[in-house]
Amino acid sequence: MNLDWSQIVPYIPFMLEGIWVTLQFVIVSIVFGFIIGTVLALFKIGSLKPLRLFADVYTSMFRGTPLILQLMIIYLAVPQLTGYDISPFLSAVLAFGLNSSAYVSEIIRAGISAVDKGQTEAAMALGVPYRQMMIDIILPQALKNILPALMNEFITLTKESAIVSTIGYLDLMRRGQVVGANLYRNFEPLLFVGLIYWGLVMVLSLLGKWVERRLSKGD
Amino acid sequence: MINVEHLYKSFGKNEVLKDISIEIKQGEVVSVIGPSGSGKSTFLRCINLLETPTEGNITVASVDLTDKKTNVTKAREKIGMVFQHFHLFPHLTVLENLTYAPLKVKRISRAEAEEKGLALLERVGLSDKQDAYPSSLSGGQKQRVAIARALAMEPDLMLFDEPTSALDPEMVKEVLDVMKDLAESGMTMLVVTHEMGFAREVADRVIFLDQGLLIEEGEPHTFFNNPQSDRAKDFLDKIL
Numbered sequence: 001m002n003l004d005w006s007q008i009v010p011y012i013p014f015m016l017e018g019i020w021v022t023l024q025f026v027i028v029s030i031v032f033g034f035i036i037g038t039v040l041a042l043f044k045i046g047s048l049k050p051l052r053l054f055a056d057v058y059t060s061m062f063r064g065t066p067l068i069l070q071l072m073i074i075y076l077a078v079p080q081l082t083g084y085d086i087s088p089f090l091s092a093v094l095a096f097g098l099n100s101s102a103y104v105s106e107i108i109r110a111g112i113s114a115v116d117k118g119q120t121e122a123a124m125a126l127g128v129p130y131r132q133m134m135i136d137i138i139l140p141q142a143l144k145n146i147l148p149a150l151m152n153e154f155i156t157l158t159k160e161s162a163i164v165s166t167i168g169y170l171d172l173m174r175r176g177q178v179v180g181a182n183l184y185r186n187f188e189p190l191l192f193v194g195l196i197y198w199g200l201v202m203v204l205s206l207l208g209k210w211v212e213r214r215l216s217k218g219d
Numbered sequence: 220m221i222n223v224e225h226l227y228k229s230f231g232k233n234e235v236l237k238d239i240s241i242e243i244k245q246g247e248v249v250s251v252i253g254p255s256g257s258g259k260s261t262f263l264r265c266i267n268l269l270e271t272p273t274e275g276n277i278t279v280a281s282v283d284l285t286d287k288k289t290n291v292t293k294a295r296e297k298i299g300m301v302f303q304h305f306h307l308f309p310h311l312t313v314l315e316n317l318t319y320a321p322l323k324v325k326r327i328s329r330a331e332a333e334e335k336g337l338a339l340l341e342r343v344g345l346s347d348k349q350d351a352y353p354s355s356l357s358g359g360q361k362q363r364v365a366i367a368r369a370l371a372m373e374p375d376l377m378l379f380d381e382p383t384s385a386l387d388p389e390m391v392k393e394v395l396d397v398m399k400d401l402a403e404s405g406m407t408m409l410v411v412t413h414e415m416g417f418a419r420e421v422a423d424r425v426i427f428l429d430q431g432l433l434i435e436e437g438e439p440h441t442f443f444n445n446p447q448s449d450r451a452k453d454f455l456d457k458i459l
């Protein structure tokens with residue numbers, strides 16, 4: 001083994017800064033994706049056919065094409081078509097947010113439809129209006145199915161976020177590559193960056209487990 | 220209290236209820252019996268519009284449910300329903316199950332809702348369970364809570380769809396006792412049941428459905444001892 005960790009020491013602050021850069025657009029993407037995803041899920045369980053169709057086609061499109069392609073299309077095609085010079089950050093947030101919303105909408109829809117139909121009927125039979133039934137009866141039960149799956153989606157998004165390195169955004173991944181190119185040694189910086197990703201994902205997983213434990217208290 | 224006129228219900232091409240007409244008076248207890256798949260549940264579910272009738276009119280407590288202008292959600296407040304599989308709200312305690320709809324739908328005060336809820340729990344013999352979650356209850360206890368939950372809305376009428384079919388035999392009696400007590404208190408009840416003992420003793424009238432048709436109806440003693448139709452005879456021969 002021919003590892004020399006001492007050489008990357010001066011670059012460590014530069015790479016650590018990447019954590020924040022990555023987290024910044026991951027968090028914005030998650031929030032953005034969650035909001036759009038919730039709206040799409042409401043379309044899917046609602047009774048308006050055109051909205052349902054739209055949400056289904058949307059989901060199928062974003063799940064059916066590579067994420068890197070979606071990113072490229074937003075980053076490259078938007079300026080070409082509209083003349084608007086879109087920043088890597090905005091491209092990344094749009095691509096990841098829109099992509100994630102497709103998965104999130106499916107997670108929420110599945111979580112809601114996994115709630116026993118008898119719950120809806122019992123609430124209806126008591127004269128509970130639809131909106132109130134959703135908020136008080138269905139969603140609290142659906143959350144038990146939704147939150148663990150949602151946490152997985154956030155973990156996936158965090159890892160896949162490394163794809164933004166391809167449009168020159170200076171995220172954690174890109175910084176590892178930059179350091180590698182400077183040193184003519186790729187292994188150490190990549191390994192270092194890899195450990196950071198792993199750490200981030202571990203934190204998210206622990207958070208997920210904690211939330212799950214809190215939710216299962218009622219049973 | 221209930222007036223059903225020429226009720227038809229189809230699921231796609233499958234005609235499940237065919238021209239059912241019946242009138243049920245205030246305080247009457249009516250048992251609905253018939254073979255599996257004869258449309259008993261569908262009939263019951265039409266009466267609170269969990270199923271939308273294909274044709275016909277249903278009037279409950281002088282509200283025409285089949286009129287498009289009727290607020291169905293509002294009308295359901297006055298029609299209690301008890302299901303075979305209880306369908307208690309698992310994330311709420313027993314008392315919260317009872318107070319939820321009065322609080323959120325009728326908007327009475329919490330103090331009043333809890334007072335009424337506790338009185339109902341006492342009535343069904345479950346005062347000690349107010350803070351328990353449904354998952355910790357036995358089947359018989361769950362069903363008694365479900366009955367109390369429906370009663371908490373102070374309905375004019377109670378629908379029961381095979382309330383004891385999902386219970387272990389030793390728990391059937393405790394639920395039937397609560398229903399008997401309710402019948403004696405003057406509640407109008409429509410009960411789909413396989414418990415012929417209940418139909419015989421408690422019901423004022425029995426109606427017999429087969430293949431979506433109302434074949435026969437009558438006073439229990441007459442119906443069980445001297446059924447008129449061949450289909451009712453066949454059915455009773457099989458189960459008694």
Ligand SMILES: Nc1ncnc2c1ncn2[C@@H]1O[C@H](COP(=O)(O)OP(=O)(O)OP(=O)(O)O)[C@@H](O)[C@H]1O
Binds near residue numbers: 256257
């Ligand atoms: N939601 C539905 N969609 C399609 N068909 C249905 C639906 N609900 C009931 N049916 C059909 O309607 C018929 C009558 O069903 P129903 O549940 O009313 O019978 P039942 O007399 O209550 O039977 P059981 O004693 O088994 O409960 C059956 O053929 C059933 O398959």
Ligand SMILES: [Mg+2]
Binds near residue numbers: 261380381
């Ligand atoms: Mg049935």
